[in-house]
Amino acid sequence: MDITAILKAIKTAELPLPEDVGTPDLPHLDDDHPMAAAFRTFCETEQGRHFLSFMFAHSGFLWSLIRRDTGFFAEIVSNGPKTAVQATLDGLRDLTDRETGDAAVMKALRVAKRKIALAVAVADILNLWPLEDLTGALADMAEAALEQSVRHALRAWRGDTATDGYVILGMGKFGSRELNYSSDIDLIVLYDTERLNPEDPDRLRQDLVRVTRNVMRLMDERTGDGYVFRTDLRLRPDPGATPLAISVLAAETYYESLGQNWERAAMIKARPVAGDIELGEAFLTHIRPFIWRKYLDFAAIQDIHSIKRQINAHRGGATIAIDGHNIKIGRGGIREIEFFAQTQQLIWGGRQPEMRVKPTCLALEQLAANGHTEPDTVRDLTLSYGFLRRLEHRLQMVADQQTQTLPEAGPEFDAVARFMGFADPDQFRMRLRTVLETVAGHYARLFEEAPDLGGDGSLVFTGADDDPDTLETLTRMGFRDASHVAGRIRIWHTGRYRATRSTRSRQILTEIKPRLLQAFANTSDPDEAFQQFDNFLSGLPSGVQLFSLFQAYPVLLDLVSEILGSAPRLAEWLSRKPVLLDSVLSEDFFEPVTAETVSPDKDGELYTAIGLSQDYQDILDAVRRWTNDRKFRIGVHLLRGIADGDRVGPAYTALAEGGLEAVLPATQTEFREAHGDVPGSSLAVVAFGKLGGGELLPMSDLDLVFVYDTDPEVSESDGARPIGPQVYYLRLCQRFVTAITTETGEGGLYEVDTRLRPAGKAGALATQFSGFESYYRLPDGEAWTWEHMALTRARPVYGDPDLRARLSKCIRAALVQERDHDKLFADVDHMRDRIEREFSPKSAWDIKYRRGGLVDVEFIAQTLQLAHASENSGILSPNTGEALERLEKHGYLGQQTARDLRDALALWRRLQAVIRLTAPNGGFDAETAPEDQKRALARAVGLTDFSDLAGPIEDAAKAVHGHYRDLIGSRAEAGRAALKKTEGDGAS
Numbered sequence: 001m002d003i004t005a006i007l008k009a010i011k012t013a014e015l016p017l018p019e020d021v022g023t024p025d026l027p028h029l030d031d032d033h034p035m036a037a038a039f040r041t042f043c044e045t046e047q048g049r050h051f052l053s054f055m056f057a058h059s060g061f062l063w064s065l066i067r068r069d070t071g072f073f074a075e076i077v078s079n080g081p082k083t084a085v086q087a088t089l090d091g092l093r094d095l096t097d098r099e100t101g102d103a104a105v106m107k108a109l110r111v112a113k114r115k116i117a118l119a120v121a122v123a124d125i126l127n128l129w130p131l132e133d134l135t136g137a138l139a140d141m142a143e144a145a146l147e148q149s150v151r152h153a154l155r156a157w158r159g160d161t162a163t164d165g166y167v168i169l170g171m172g173k174f175g176s177r178e179l180n181y182s183s184d185i186d187l188i189v190l191y192d193t194e195r196l197n198p199e200d201p202d203r204l205r206q207d208l209v210r211v212t213r214n215v216m217r218l219m220d221e222r223t224g225d226g227y228v229f230r231t232d233l234r235l236r237p238d239p240g241a242t243p244l245a246i247s248v249l250a251a252e253t254y255y256e257s258l259g260q261n262w263e264r265a266a267m268i269k270a271r272p273v274a275g276d277i278e279l280g281e282a283f284l285t286h287i288r289p290f291i292w293r294k295y296l297d298f299a300a301i302q303d304i305h306s307i308k309r310q311i312n313a314h315r316g317g318a319t320i321a322i323d324g325h326n327i328k329i330g331r332g333g334i335r336e337i338e339f340f341a342q343t344q345q346l347i348w349g350g351r352q353p354e355m356r357v358k359p360t361c362l363a364l365e366q367l368a369a370n371g372h373t374e375p376d377t378v379r380d381l382t383l384s385y386g387f388l389r390r391l392e393h394r395l396q397m398v399a400d401q402q403t404q405t406l407p408e409a410g411p412e413f414d415a416v417a418r419f420m421g422f423a424d425p426d427q428f429r430m431r432l433r434t435v436l437e438t439v440a441g442h443y444a445r446l447f448e449e450a451p452d453l454g455g456d457g458s459l460v461f462t463g464a465d466d467d468p469d470t471l472e473t474l475t476r477m478g479f480r481d482a483s484h485v486a487g488r489i490r491i492w493h494t495g496r497y498r499a500t501r502s503t504r505s506r507q508i509l510t511e512i513k514p515r516l517l518q519a520f521a522n523t524s525d526p527d528e529a530f531q532q533f534d535n536f537l538s539g540l541p542s543g544v545q546l547f548s549l550f551q552a553y554p555v556l557l558d559l560v561s562e563i564l565g566s567a568p569r570l571a572e573w574l575s576r577k578p579v580l581l582d583s584v585l586s587e588d589f590f591e592p593v594t595a596e597t598v599s600p601d602k603d604g605e606l607y608t609a610i611g612l613s614q615d616y617q618d619i620l621d622a623v624r625r626w627t628n629d630r631k632f633r634i635g636v637h638l639l640r641g642i643a644d645g646d647r648v649g650p651a652y653t654a655l656a657e658g659g660l661e662a663v664l665p666a667t668q669t670e671f672r673e674a675h676g677d678v679p680g681s682s683l684a685v686v687a688f689g690k691l692g693g694g695e696l697l698p699m700s701d702l703d704l705v706f707v708y709d710t711d712p713e714v715s716e717s718d719g720a721r722p723i724g725p726q727v728y729y730l731r732l733c734q735r736f737v738t739a740i741t742t743e744t745g746e747g748g749l750y751e752v753d754t755r756l757r758p759a760g761k762a763g764a765l766a767t768q769f770s771g772f773e774s775y776y777r778l779p780d781g782e783a784w785t786w787e788h789m790a791l792t793r794a795r796p797v798y799g800d801p802d803l804r805a806r807l808s809k810c811i812r813a814a815l816v817q818e819r820d821h822d823k824l825f826a827d828v829d830h831m832r833d834r835i836e837r838e839f840s841p842k843s844a845w846d847i848k849y850r851r852g853g854l855v856d857v858e859f860i861a862q863t864l865q866l867a868h869a870s871e872n873s874g875i876l877s878p879n880t881g882e883a884l885e886r887l888e889k890h891g892y893l894g895q896q897t898a899r900d901l902r903d904a905l906a907l908w909r910r911l912q913a914v915i916r917l918t919a920p921n922g923g924f925d926a927e928t929a930p931e932d933q934k935r936a937l938a939r940a941v942g943l944t945d946f947s948d949l950a951g952p953i954e955d956a957a958k959a960v961h962g963h964y965r966d967l968i969g970s971r972a973e974a975g976r977a978a979l980k981k982t983e984g985d986g987a988s
Contacts, residue, residue, distance in 0.1 A: 001079065001080025001081075001082065001083070001128075002078065002079065002080070003038060003041060003042060003077055003078050005080065006042075006076075006077045006078075006080065006126070007042075007045055007047045007048065009126040009127070009128055010047040010048070010050065010051045010126060011047050013125065013126050013127060013421070014421030014422070014423075015050060015051065015054040015125070015421065016418045016421065016422070016423035017050070017053055017054060017057055017418070018057055018414075018415070018418065021053055021056070021057045023053065024052060024053060024056035024063070026043050026049075026052060027039075027066055027067045027070040027073070028070070029070050029071060029074065033071055033074075034071075035071045035074035035075055035078060036074075038074050038077070038078040039070065039071075039073075039074035039077075039078075042074065042077050042078075048077070052066070054125075055125075057415075057418075058394075058397075058398070058415060058418065058419040059121075059397045059398050059399075059419070060398070060399060061397060061398065061399050061400040062118065062121050062397055065114055065117065065118040065121075066118065068114070069111075069114065069115065069118070072084065072115050072118065072119075073118060073122075075087075076118065076119050076122050077122070080128070081119040081120065081122050081123040081128060081129070082123075082129075082133075084115065084119045085115075085116055085119045085120070085137050085140075088112050088115045088116055088119070088141075089112075089116075089140055089141065089144050091108075091112065092108070092109070092112055092144045092145065092148055093144070095108055095109075095148045096148050096151040096152050096155065096161055097161075100152075100155070102152075102218070105148065105149070105152050105218065106218055106221070106223060106225070107223070107225050109145045109148065109149070109218065109219075109228045110223065110225035110226050110227065110228055111225060112141065112144075112145070113141060113145065113226070113227075113228045113229070114225075114226060116137060116138065116141040117181070117400075119137070120134055120137050120138060120181070121181070121393075121397055123137075124181075124390065124393055131361075131385075131386050131389055131390070132177070132178075132359065132361070134393070135173070135177060135178045135179050135180070135389070136177045138179040138180075138181070138183070139170075139173075139174055139177040139178070139179045142170070142174055142179060142185050142228075142229050142273070143170070143273045143274065145219060145228045145229065146168055146185075146187075146215070146219065146273055146274035147273075147274040147275070149214075149215045149218040149219055149228075149274075150163055150166065150168065150215055150274045150275045151163065152214075152218060153211045153212075153214040153215045153218065154166065154211060156211075156214065157207060157210070157211050157214075163274075163275040163276045164195055164196070164276050164279075165191055165192045165193075165195035165196040165276055165279065166189075166190075166191045166192075166196075166208065166211070166245075166275045166276055166279075167189075167190050167191075167272050167274070167275040167276040167277065167279045167280040167283070168187050168188070168189050168190075168215075168272070168273055168274040168275050168280075169187065169188040169189075169190065169270050169271065169272055169273065169280055169283075169284075170185065170186070170187065170270070170271055170272075170273035171186035171187065171188060171235045171266055171267075171269060171270050172186040172235070172266065172269055173186075173269070174186060174187075174273065175269035175270045175271045175273070175358060176269040176358035176359045176360065177358070177359065178359060178360065178389075180389065180392050180393060180396060180402075181392070181393040181396040181397055182396035182397075182400050182401055182402045182403075183229070183402065184229065184230040184231065184232045184402060185219075185229045185230070185231055185232070186232050186233075186234075186235050187231055187232065187233055187235075187273075188233070188235055188236045188251075188270070189208075189212045189215075189233065189236070189244060189245040189246070190245070190246060190247070190248050190251055190279070190280070190283060191204075191208050191245055191246075191247060191248065192247070192248045192276075192279055193247055193248075193249070195276070195279065205243060205245070205247070208245040209243045209244050209245050211245070212233075212244045212245045213244065216231045216233070216244075219231050230402070232464070234464030234465070235263075235266055235464055236251075237250070237251055237254035237255065237258075237259075237263075237494075238254065238258075238491075238494040238495070238496060239464060240487075240491060240494070240496075241494070241496060248279070248283050251283065251287075252283070252286055252287060255267075255287045255290045256287070256290060257495070257501070258494065258495035258501060259287075259290050260462075260493050260494075260506060261346065262462035264290065264291050264346055265342040265343070265345075265346060267284075267287065267290070267291045268291060268342055268345055268346070268349075268356070268358065269358045270284060271284070271358065272284075291349075292349045292350040292353075292356060293346075293350040294350045294351060320332055320433060320436045320437060320440065322406065322429050322432055322433060322436075323406065323407070323408045323409045323413065324405065324406060324407070324408050325405070325406050325436070326404050326405045326406075326468075327388050327391055327392060327395075327404050327405075327406065327436075328392065328404035329404070329467070329468075329469065330436075331436065331440050332435070332436030332437060332438070332439040332440035332443070333388065333404075333436070333439070334385065334388050334389065334392065334404070336439050336440065336443040337360060337364075337381050337384065337385045337388075337439055337443075338360050339443070340364075340381065340442065340443055340446055341360050341363040341364050341367065342363070343446070344367055344372055344373070344446075345357075345363055348367075348370065348372060352370055354366055354369070354370065355367075355370065360385060361382050361385060361386075364378045364381055364382055364385075365378060365382075377442050380438050380439075380442060381438075381439065381442060384435045384438055384439045387431075387432075387435050388435060388439075390420070391416075391420060391432070392404055394416060394419045394420055395416065397419075398415075398416075398419070413425060416428075417429075458470050458472075458473050459473060459474075459513065459514050459517065461486060461489045461490055461493065461513070462493075464490070466482075466483055466486050466487070467486070470482075470486055471483060471486060474486065474517070477517065477518070477521040477526065478521045478526045479520075479521070479526050479527055479530065480526075480527050481527055484527075485517075485527070485530055488530075488534050489513065492506075492509060492537065493506055493509075493510075497537055497538050497540070497543075498540065498541055498542060498543075499537050499538075499540035499541070499542055499543030499546070500537070500543055502542070502543070502544060504544050505542070505543035505544045505547055508543075508544065508547040508548055508550075508551055509543065509547050511551060512547060512550045512551050512554075512557070515550075515554050515557055516533075516550070516557055516561075517530075519557040519558050519560070519561040520533065520561050520565075522558065522561065523561050523562065523565040523566075523932055524565070524930050524931030524932045524935075525565060525930045525931070525932070528565055528930065529561050529564055529565035532564035532565060532571060533560070533561070533564050535575070536564055536571060536574065536575045539575045539576075540575065540578060545578070545579070546578045546581065549581055549582070549585075553585060556581055556584060556585075559581075559584065559636070560574070560581070562639065562640075562932065563636070563639065565930065565932050566639060566917075566918050566930070566932040566933055566936060567635065567639050567917045567918050568918070568919075569635070569698065569699060569916070569917060570632060570635045570636065570639065570917060573628055573631070573632050573635075573747065574632070576745070576746075576747055577625075577628070577629075577746070577747075580629060580632050583629060583632075583633065584636070589633060589636075590637070590640075590642060592642075592643070593630075593633060593634050593637055593643060593648070593651045594650065594651055595650040595651050595653065595654035596654075597651070598630050598634075598651050598654050598655045598658065599654045599655075599657075599658050600626070600658040600661070600662065605626060606622065606623065606626040606658070606662060607662070609622035609625070609626065610622050610623070610662060610666070616666060616667075616669075616670040617744075619662070619663075619666045620663060620666070620739055620742075620744070621744055621745070621746045622662075623659050623662045623663050623666075623749065624744065624746040624747055624748065624749055625746045626659075626662075627655060627656075627658070627659045627749055628746065628747045628749075630655050631652075631655065631698075634648055634651055634652060634655075634698075635698055635917055638698065638913050638914060638917055638940070639914075639917055639918070639936060641936070641939040641940065644910060644940075645697065645909045645910035645911070645912065645913030645914060645940055646881075646905070646906035646907075646909045646910050648697070648913065649690070649693075649694055649695040649696055649697065649879075649909070650694050652696035652697065652698075652700065653690075653691060653694040653695070653696045655696075656691055656696055656702060656750060657687075657691075657797050657798075659740075659749050659750075660685065660702075660740070660797065660798050661798060663736075663739050663740060663749065664685065664736055664739075664798055666739075667732070667735050667736055667739045668732065670735075671731070671732050671735055672719060673719075673720075674719055674720060674721050675717045675719040675720075675721055675722065675723055675728060675731075676717045676718040676719025676720070676722065677717060677718055677719070678710060678714055678716075678717045678718075678725045678728050678729075679711065679714050679718060680710065680711030680713070680714050681708060681709060681710040681711060681714065681725060681729075682708065682709050682799065682800035682802065682803040683706065683707070683708045683729060683732070683766075683799050683800060683803070684706075684707050684708075684796050684798065684799030684800055684803040684804045684807055685704055685705070685706055685707075685736075685796070685797055685798040685799050686704070686705040686706075686707060686794050686795065686796050686797070686807060686811075687702070687703065687704060687794070687795050687796075687797040688703035688704070688705060688756045688790055688791075688793055688794050689702075689703035689753075689756070689790070689793055690703070690793075691703060691704075691795075691797070692793040692794050692795040692797075692878045693793045693795075693878045693879045693880055694878070694879050695879060695880060695881075695909070697909065697912055697913045697916060698913055698916040698917050699916045699917075700750075701750060701751035701752060701753050702740070702750045702751070702752050702753070703753050703754075703756050703790075704737075704752055704753070704754055705754065705756055705757045705758075705767065705772075705794070706729065706733040706736070706754070706757070706765060706766040706767065707766070707767050707768070707769055707772050707799075707803070707807060708725070708729040708766050708767075708768060708769065708803075709768065709769040709770075709803055709806075710725040710768070716728075726764070726766075726768075729766035730764060730765055730766050732766070733765045733766045734765060737752050737754065737765075740752050756787070756790050758771060758772060758775040758782070758783070758787075759775075759782065769803065769806065769807070769810075772807070772810065773810045773814075776788065776791060776810075776811075776814035777814065777817075778814075778817045778818075778819065784827075785823070785824060785827035785828065785831070785866075786827070786828075786831050788814070788815075788866055789828070789859070789862040789863065789866065791811060791814055791815060792815060792861075792862045792865050792866065792876070792878065792883070793862075793878040793879075793880075794811050794878065795808075795811075795878045796808055796811075812873065812876065815865065815866065815869050815873075815876055816869045816870050816873050816876075817870060818870045819866060819867065819870070821867055821971070821975065822974070822975035822976075822978040822979050822982075823975065823979060824863065824866060824867055824975070825863065825867075825968055825971040825972040825974075825975040826972050826975040826976045826979060828859060828863045828968055828972065829968055829969055829972030829973075830972075832855070832856070832859060832964075832968075835849060835855060836849070836851070841853070842923075843924075843925070843926070844950075844953060844954070844957070845915075845923075845924045845925070845926060845953075846923075847908045847911055847912055847915075847953075848908075848912070850957060851957065851961045851964075852904070852956065852957030852958060852959070852960040852961035852962075852964070853908060853957060853960070854905070854908040854909075854912065856960050856961060856964045857880065857884075857901050857904055857905045857908070857960055858880055859964070859968065860884075860901060860960075860963065860964060860967055860968060861880045861883040861884055861887070861901075862883075863967075863968055864887050864892050864893070864967065865877075865883055865887070868887075868890075868892050872890050874886060874889075874890055875887050875890050875892060880905060881902060881905055881906075884898055884901050884902050884905070885898070885902070893967075897963050897966075897967075900956075900959040900960065900963060901960060901963060903956065904956040904957070904959060904960045907941060907952065907953070907956050908956075910940045910941050911937060911940060911941065911953075913940070914933075914936050914937050914940045915937070917936075918932075918933040918936055918937075919933070924937075934946035937949060
């Protein structure tokens with residue numbers, strides 16, 4: 001091609017100029033320059049001047065290149081761009097043989113890139129080359145530059161330019177030789193440890209990461225001469241967790257076990273572009289079964305469908321807005337054409353090798369040739385692809401920026417239209433709209449039977465980059481940090497979590513992802529709910545079963561989101577045992593929970609599991625599993641407002657007693673194998689606190705006291721290793737506590753508190769009956785007043801029936817003793833003051849310790865029972881609410897007072913139950929609490945608005961505190977005065 005052909009091409013090309021274009025100052029070449037005459041000839045022609053004016057008007061970048069290297073521009077117009085490109089590439093072949101310094105190599109590469117950019121632009125604007133030659137020339141430049149950069153970096157590392165054992169794969173448009181004008185180049189860097197044969201493999205990995213960094217620096221660092229290509233290494237396996245250069249073996253293992261379908265699609269275009277080409281070809285041959293599956297894989301097709309449905313979020317309803325449209329990822333854009341080809345290549349390429357081609361248009365041709373797509377469709381898409389790619393080039397030529405977004409309506413948009421050869425911007429709009437609508441129509445019919453997953457926005461999580469539309473969708477859904485959410489979801493698909501390592505789990509996850517994100521968006525804090533789910537997912541041993549459950553029953557997603565966002569303890573159980581969700585699907589899961597429904601049936605699930613257990617530990621795990629399943633059910637009822645915190649006490653208590661009745665005999669049996677029994681002795685367990693009162697709430701611990709009785713004539717047990725009775729029961733009870741509290745894979749049962757035993761921490765863990773009896777006997781017993789108060793809630797719950805009966809009688813006898821009322825009331829009030837000092841309430845929401853809170857209600861019930869049981873034992877009950885009713889019935893509480901106390905007790909229990917479920921540390925701060933927790937608290941007391949809750953709380957606390965002052969405080973003050981007077985009289 002000569003200058004005449006170039007001028008003819010300019011004359012026939014559509015190169016409209018704006019009306020107000022000025023005449024540019026033409027570049028100049030000195031007369032002694034070999035291309036001076038040719039350039040003058042070009043500039044003297046009307047076509048030459050018109051072309052220069054066109055470049056000046058539409059691309060500041062190209063005009064700067066012409067002025068910077070006018071001689072090379074003259075070569076282009078004199079000999080044609082193909083000759084200029086080839087000469088430039090030939091000049092790079094031996095660059096590293098000629099140059100050894102970084103600066104010289106970097107300068108040569110950048111100067112060459114500028115020349116290629118200018119030559120390709122001329123060929124493109126004048127329609128001298130087909131699209132594949134334009135993009136191919138850019139790919140050739142990238143290849144040549146990478147090869148020289150690799151050789152230079154390897155020489156800096158080991159002293160020579162040999163590339164054995166180190167290869168760079170070109171991915172995406174680089175691999176298929178379809179680079180756009182200002183494209184990044186996507187790369188994967190591999191090395192073969194066997195070929196390199198290092199003494200220290202770890203050192204080799206570190207060295208090759210440094211080599212790779214050096215290669216990337218040579219390519220994309222900006223200097224005064226510009227840059228060569230921006231590089232991107234994020235298409236390598238799991239880029240967040242792997243080094244920049246990875247071993248061939250590691251890459252093969254990844255793709256064979258964790259490779260995703262989008263990575264299969266990416267590998268369609270992969271080819272070795274620099275370094276050890278033979279190594280790269282061998283690697284691609286090895287993973288060919290991963291890319292090209294021999295048989296139609298319907299699970300893979302389902303995954304491909306789901307990816308397509310995520311990308312195609314606007315199908316059907318959205319309009320194509322030309323102004324500001326992104327011609328790559330927008331509707332009807334380049335990505336849709338590429339995806340049209342690649343997805344079908346994945347499906348058919350395993351059985352039809354002719355489908356295994358890299359360029360998009362060639363893949364489209366093969367689809368038609370093999371009968372998978374109508375020829376008219378292929379023709380439409382091929383023509384549209386060419387138009388959109390050339391438009392993409394024009395957008396990038398303006399300022400050498402990697403952009404695919406059209407300007408909004410105005411002068412800039414009109415300039416783009418002219419740059420594309422349209423003097424009338426409206427004609428350009430019409431042509432572009434036709435192209436985009438054509439592509440969108442064909443794309444919409446691809447997999448048209450598949451339902452849309454995207455909802456009202458784009459949710460694309462394939463590849464290595466954040467998708468801008470996806471970030472916009474996530475933000476619109478209510479996520480504050482959309483980029484973080486998108487990044488974590490991409491990590492899910494790398495298989496870094498055990499739950500997502502199987503192909504099937506990732507396929508199902510892709511299907512349910514939009515519904516899952518919507519469930520998070522429905523919570524008060526979507527980011528927190530998502531983060532909790534991410535934590536939950538990271539701890540799961542597997543994912544297929546759970547994801548399948550979500551897929552089949554989407555309603556579970558809302559429940560799981562609510563649990564993860566609002567109830568940390570339930571979330572902990574769920575992460576430990578996702579199969580708990582199976583029980584949610586049972587018909588009776590949301591039926592009311594009572595003591596009867598949770599008590600174990602000797603022929604039921606718990607004892608069947610115990611009967612099938614192989615050993616003691618199996619029995620304990622069976623009990624833990626059975627108990628925690630039911631704790632989860634009651635907790636969900638509380639969270640959802642199905643159960644009342646004031647009324648779940650009997651159910652939680654029955655559950656705990658059922659667990660104890662299964663664990664303790666199994667522990668005794670295990671203990672007997674070594675130590676036998678103590679003949680003539682017996683053991684019983686006494687429940688205190690909320691267990692004794694039948695008032696357990698979520699996360700309540702168990703207050704237990706162990707009491708035994710022995711035959712004084714028996715000195716030791718009768719087992720293989722005999723021990724004395726006191727040691728025997730001490731060790732047995734230690735085993736009890738361990739069995740109840742130890743955490744395993746099934747969780748633990750309960751925390752146990754044994755400090756209410758006689759003498760507290762100073763006393764033996766197991767107390768002999770006679771010691772227990774004498775401890776509470778007045779006036780000589782050692783029990784403090786607060787211990788007598790605790791005894792009001794004591795109740796034998798397990799053990800020898802005769803001993804339990806004797807203990808019940810003993811407890812009742814201790815409670816009905818006559819007491820010094822002055823001392824009683826003074827001691828109780830003193831203890832209340834001490835509690836306030838030691839557990840000073842931090843806010844009005846400290847409903848246990850605040851004045852008028854739960855402690856005050858319990859103190860009133862316990863104190864009045866101790867004060868009056870000697871005259872009327874009918875008032876005794878370990879349950880606080882029942883005790884208040886009995887005190888009212890027998891005239892020790894007025895009707896209004898009793899009602900106030902019972903109402904407050906119910907309020908405090910309801911709130912406490914929800915707070916324990918929803919607050920990780922059991923506390924509540926109204927200023928920082930999430931809205932879900934506030935809603936749960938309001939719902940627990942029958943309100944719809946959390947702000948309406950403050951009034952009832954303050955009213956209840958005020959009423960209780962007033963009753964406390966009247967019933968205990970005033971009598972304590974009188975008691976202290978009486979005691980002081982008595983002491984004074986005694987002293988005198």
